[in-house]
Amino acid sequence: MSPETFSIFGLSSEPFSKEIDDADLWLPPSKRALLDELVDAAEARQNVALVGEPGVGKTCVLRALRHALPKERFRLTYCHNVTLGRRDFYRQLCLVLGLPDAHNAGDVFWAINTHVEQLAQERLLPVLVIDEAHLLHQDTLDHLHILLNVRREALTRPGTARGPPRPGRAG
Numbered sequence: 001m002s003p004e005t006f007s008i009f010g011l012s013s014e015p016f017s018k019e020i021d022d023a024d025l026w027l028p029p030s031k032r033a034l035l036d037e038l039v040d041a042a043e044a045r046q047n048v049a050l051v052g053e054p055g056v057g058k059t060c061v062l063r064a065l066r067h068a069l070p071k072e073r074f075r076l077t078y079c080h081n082v083t084l085g086r087r088d089f090y091r092q093l094c095l096v097l098g099l100p101d102a103h104n105a106g107d108v109f110w111a112i113n114t115h116v117e118q119l120a121q122e123r124l125l126p127v128l129v130i131d132e133a134h135l136l137h138q139d140t141l142d143h144l145h146i147l148l149n150v151r152r153e154a155l156t157r158p159g160t161a162r163g164p165p166r167p168g169r170a171g
Contacts, residue, residue, distance in 0.1 A: 022067035031061055038065050042074060042127050049133070062129055075124045080131040086140040109146065 006012065027035060034050075038061070041048045050058050066076050079096050082089065090108040094101060099115055102108040119126050130136070136144070 022063045025064050027064055031057055034061055035064050039068050074127050075119055076127045078129045082132055082136045089140045
């Protein structure tokens, strides 16, 4: 778009580009309601699958979520390259979380659990966004539930004390 076109419409930048800052995204009421539901799910520590046809605005809503979650309470990690095999997916996950490179699944689970516990000490809730998750390899998808099963004791609510793990209780 030319500068002349921008000025005709009173625009200072291209209105429909991926370079628009998360804070400047416009959401219609239907997407705003979905965003509110996603924020509520994050507050409640729920797993969510956001599905829809290409072009309906899933990534846009996820970008708005990134802006809507207060940084003083949440640590959002965005993972988008999911067409990797399981081992490389784990390595990428550690990379985007800022964790040491993992050499096997056990290292990944230990690193993520330790990371979640550290975030809990800082009173931050982790939120992992996996964009284009439908492209995950089946073996990665089969393991994903294990990664989501971190110790619940590490995810205490703000204002509550973290007690010792209870015997016989699954994470």
